[in-house]
Amino acid sequence: MAVTKEKPQSVDPAAAFFTPGSDIHDTKAPAGPIEKKWPARQFTAKLVNPANRRKLTVIIVGTGLAGGAAAATLGEAGYNVENFCYQDSPRRAHSIAAQGGINAAKNYRNDNDSVYRLFYDTVKGGDYRARETNVYRLAEVSGNIIDQCVAQGVPFAREYGGLLDTRSFGGVQVQRTFYARGQTGQQLLIGAYQALERQVNAGTVKMHTRHEMVELIVHDGRARGIITRDMVTGEIEPWYADAVVLATGGYGNVFFLSTNAMGCNVTATWRAHRKGAYFANPCFTQIHPTCIPVHGDTQSKLTLMSESLRNDGRIWVPKRAEDCTKDPRQIPESDRDYYLERIYPAFGNLVPRDIASRQAKNMCDEGRGVGPLVTEVTQDGTTQQRRRGVYLDFAEAIGRLGRKAVEAKYGNLFDMYQQITGENPYETPMRIYPAVHYTMGGLWVDYDLESSIPGLYVCGEANFSDHGANRLGASALMQGLADGYFVLPNTINDYLSGGPFEKMSDSTPEVAAALGEAKGRVERLLSVQGSRSVDSFHKELGAIMWEYCGMERTAEGLQIAIGKIRQLREDYWNDVLVTGVNEDFNQALERAGRVADFMELAELMCIDALNRRESCGGHFRRESQTEDGEALRNDDEFAYVAAWEFTGDGQKPILHKEPLVYEFIELKQRSYK
Amino acid sequence: MKITLKVWRQARNASTGAMQSYQLNDVSAEMSFLEMLDMLNEQLTSQGQEPVAFDHDCREGICGMCGVVINGAPHGRYSSPVATTTCQLHMRNFHDGDVIEVEPWRAGAFPIIKDLVVDRSAFDRIIEAGGYISVNTGSAPEAHSTPAPKLQADRAFDAATCIGCGACVAACPNGSGMLFTSAKVTHLANLPQGQPERRRRVKAMIAAHDDNGFGGCQNIGECASVCPKQIPLASIGQLNRDLIAALFHADGRNS
Numbered sequence: 011m012a013v014t015k016e017k018p019q020s021v022d023p024a025a026a027f028f029t030p031g032s033d034i035h036d037t038k039a040p041a042g043p044i045e046k047k048w049p050a051r052q053f054t055a056k057l058v059n060p061a062n063r064r065k066l067t068v069i070i071v072g073t074g075l076a077g078g079a080a081a082a083t084l085g086e087a088g089y090n091v092e093n094f095c096y097q098d099s100p101r102r103a104h105s106i107a108a109q110g111g112i113n114a115a116k117n118y119r120n121d122n123d124s125v126y127r128l129f130y131d132t133v134k135g136g137d138y139r140a141r142e143t144n145v146y147r148l149a150e151v152s153g154n155i156i157d158q159c160v161a162q163g164v165p166f167a168r169e170y171g172g173l174l175d176t177r178s179f180g181g182v183q184v185q186r187t188f189y190a191r192g193q194t195g196q197q198l199l200i201g202a203y204q205a206l207e208r209q210v211n212a213g214t215v216k217m218h219t220r221h222e223m224v225e226l227i228v229h230d231g232r233a234r235g236i237i238t239r240d241m242v243t244g245e246i247e248p249w250y251a252d253a254v255v256l257a258t259g260g261y262g263n264v265f266f267l268s269t270n271a272m273g274c275n276v277t278a279t280w281r282a283h284r285k286g287a288y289f290a291n292p293c294f295t296q297i298h299p300t301c302i303p304v305h306g307d308t309q310s311k312l313t314l315m316s317e318s319l320r321n322d323g324r325i326w327v328p329k330r331a332e333d334c335t336k337d338p339r340q341i342p343e344s345d346r347d348y349y350l351e352r353i354y355p356a357f358g359n360l361v362p363r364d365i366a367s368r369q370a371k372n373m374c375d376e377g378r379g380v381g382p383l384v385t386e387v388t389q390d391g392t393t394q395q396r397r398r399g400v401y402l403d404f405a406e407a408i409g410r411l412g413r414k415a416v417e418a419k420y421g422n423l424f425d426m427y428q429q430i431t432g433e434n435p436y437e438t439p440m441r442i443y444p445a446v447h448y449t450m451g452g453l454w455v456d457y458d459l460e461s462s463i464p465g466l467y468v469c470g471e472a473n474f475s476d477h478g479a480n481r482l483g484a485s486a487l488m489q490g491l492a493d494g495y496f497v498l499p500n501t502i503n504d505y506l507s508g509g510p511f512e513k514m515s516d517s518t519p520e521v522a523a524a525l526g527e528a529k530g531r532v533e534r535l536l537s538v539q540g541s542r543s544v545d546s547f548h549k550e551l552g553a554i555m556w557e558y559c560g561m562e563r564t565a566e567g568l569q570i571a572i573g574k575i576r577q578l579r580e581d582y583w584n585d586v587l588v589t590g591v592n593e594d595f596n597q598a599l600e601r602a603g604r605v606a607d608f609m610e611l612a613e614l615m616c617i618d619a620l621n622r623r624e625s626c627g628g629h630f631r632r633e634s635q636t637e638d639g640e641a642l643r644n645d646d647e648f649a650y651v652a653a654w655e656f657t658g659d660g661q662k663p664i665l666h667k668e669p670l671v672y673e674f675i676e677l678k679q680r681s682y683k
Numbered sequence: 684m685k686i687t688l689k690v691w692r693q694a695r696n697a698s699t700g701a702m703q704s705y706q707l708n709d710v711s712a713e714m715s716f717l718e719m720l721d722m723l724n725e726q727l728t729s730q731g732q733e734p735v736a737f738d739h740d741c742r743e744g745i746c747g748m749c750g751v752v753i754n755g756a757p758h759g760r761y762s763s764p765v766a767t768t769t770c771q772l773h774m775r776n777f778h779d780g781d782v783i784e785v786e787p788w789r790a791g792a793f794p795i796i797k798d799l800v801v802d803r804s805a806f807d808r809i810i811e812a813g814g815y816i817s818v819n820t821g822s823a824p825e826a827h828s829t830p831a832p833k834l835q836a837d838r839a840f841d842a843a844t845c846i847g848c849g850a851c852v853a854a855c856p857n858g859s860g861m862l863f864t865s866a867k868v869t870h871l872a873n874l875p876q877g878q879p880e881r882r883r884r885v886k887a888m889i890a891a892h893d894d895n896g897f898g899g900c901q902n903i904g905e906c907a908s909v910c911p912k913q914i915p916l917a918s919i920g921q922l923n924r925d926l927i928a929a930l931f932h933a934d935g936r937n938s
Contacts (some may be wrong), residue, residue: 079820083819097740097746097806099747099804102740102746102747104740104746105743107741154821156827157826158818158820159887160823160876161816161817161824163816163839163874164877165840168831169833170832170833172832173830193745196745196846197731197843205815206814207807207814213814219807271740272739272741274818305711306714307724308718308721310721312745423896426764426771427767429771496821530684546725587728587731589734594695595736595796598728661740
């Protein structure tokens, strides 16, 4: 593979794709010692008298950990909540698929854990691209989350004494991860769902399932409602509120193949972005190293296996490419390359997610991958066949601990692997490959979780705030619930105290305009009547993103990608075939709208990646690496949040920088050797 | 391999449906059942026909959104060596030349929306009636203030793994939702936090179950045999014991 030489910095290729804007700052976090900031904000936030709360309506889009928790909590507080989800029940949100656990600084293990340590680990794990104030608060409320969930009846793992068990996770040195077997996300979500259904019963929350948000209504500079499409009848209708909360998750499905659910999409946040909400750090995506590899062209999604497997499994590929088709059990030790142990003797197989992922890609790029051949289009336009998999071998662990012990620890994961691949991992090594898992980027929010549109709040994975350039394991559940249960309900009142706002109606000009836009898009999609299915476009978009904006990015590649995306978008609007009509349950139409938005987001992701000429966390720029091939951060130029403003179709976005100021933590370069 | 699919097509709730045959020529053993349906839909789309509507989301066997009856068994249970959701059923369990029948859940409480998609909101209404512990955000005591014996906590967990897919209802000759209801009752009844509302909960949930058009339970056991999460049939025993105990106490849904 050709190595691109670093270009002179004087000509920044990204400059052609955006307009520089003014710096922005979070203005809501109070000054003072970090541990005093959240109590101070809670005290200064204006309150809403309990008797006035029922006069105020809040729309919440999404029913995952962040949305479901927020809807339940605001309902309990007495607000009038309208809650929406695209699934048939709020209990299906994709938070449900999280396996490993949830972090909390309880220090139950007496192992020197503290709020400060959780804060420190999260900022460091995020490669110093997260905002200190938000992360500290996250660590501060983490303990309350566990209390709340236990009280709701979440069946966390317990010791024989009846108290909660914890385990270590994601490379940190304390045992602060609470878990419920391999189904922690499911149990936490069901807890939030039950709290939500209790409020539905109480009449404070109205639940609208099978409704997809397709537009945001902004009136008088404030977020005042949304437009939804009823996915059963096709009806496109407006809903009004005094504030709108988006808790719609991440956008990993821009890559087509990811560990996200099939329906996960960017539409809600992208529509808000088009209406003025800044999109922050869109290029920060997390590629998870331990997923089940792609089996062929008909693959629809990827399945993650908990990274706890790396505690005992050893990762290797054959030393010689000609051994890659052999039965791995026939390859002698001397012909195996345990490459993580070789390159990173200190951390070995437990290096952070981004490093484990990139090295797996490097091995396969060298032609030493294993498993079935997958056809790929290379950057020079030719097709090639590559094996995309590395071995995760438990033979040594089974020898050391015995099969029974391995079964007790990982049995459910082994069963899952066998069900999907048909191979028995007790006998033959697992094959794994990295897959897109989580997006750290999202809508820009301040300390109150309010976006750049007044009255529009963003929670959970949908916002950008807490994980910087890389998320630590067991922190997504923590953030979703922190935002939903404890942060938003203490900040949104500051805004709502100014309400109720002017009454809205269908004849309000912005409502009519938003309705027109939403209906117009549907009509446009249905009227193309081209020759290609929505999925075929989505797959092509995913292949472009994976190749050029995946685990390793270059200035040259990203510019190629932008050209390809623009071309694909044009083709899409000229050649897509959406069957059926709007006034029906029409899944092709649902997907068509989502893919159209992914096509727009994809370009912004590439521009953001092109602009960030440094490697940090999950974002690896080939031009920015140390002599021995490790990520090289550039704090002098890029210690900022890139918040992008939409300026119109075909127009250059504006880049606003929020400088990241580290008052309490010293910036350091990560090293895992 | 070549597969012949017979799929239930129904334009909407009010219309009559029928089985329709489709031929797929290029199915691979590695594909999941839903990827095989994706392939059918791509084929239909390219012919300008409407794709088959089916519910699905996580495709990891945990969200509970997918579920169709395959050759007469919910989630294709009788085609798979292990308990499974539809999304985790793989085509290696079928053979070249097979004819596979695909139908929606059929139950009075789950009206058909389109093709293989049904309305399972009745499940939400059962939970809404009392499938929770009433605790407002912020009012929870310290997590370790109430120890929970491990055995009961594990039992609670086994029941809490229910994904609400509805296979139990589809399998039951009476269209009963008792396994689903009892899973939640058992989950919360085995935890100390669930005790204050225990009697009220079971009465309210059973009432909602009956009000929403589910049939009665006769302990046939089809439900547990198809359950992808293997919720034990004994959960229904727990529900019955709790219900009988609750009937002798005043705290109920109207109290």
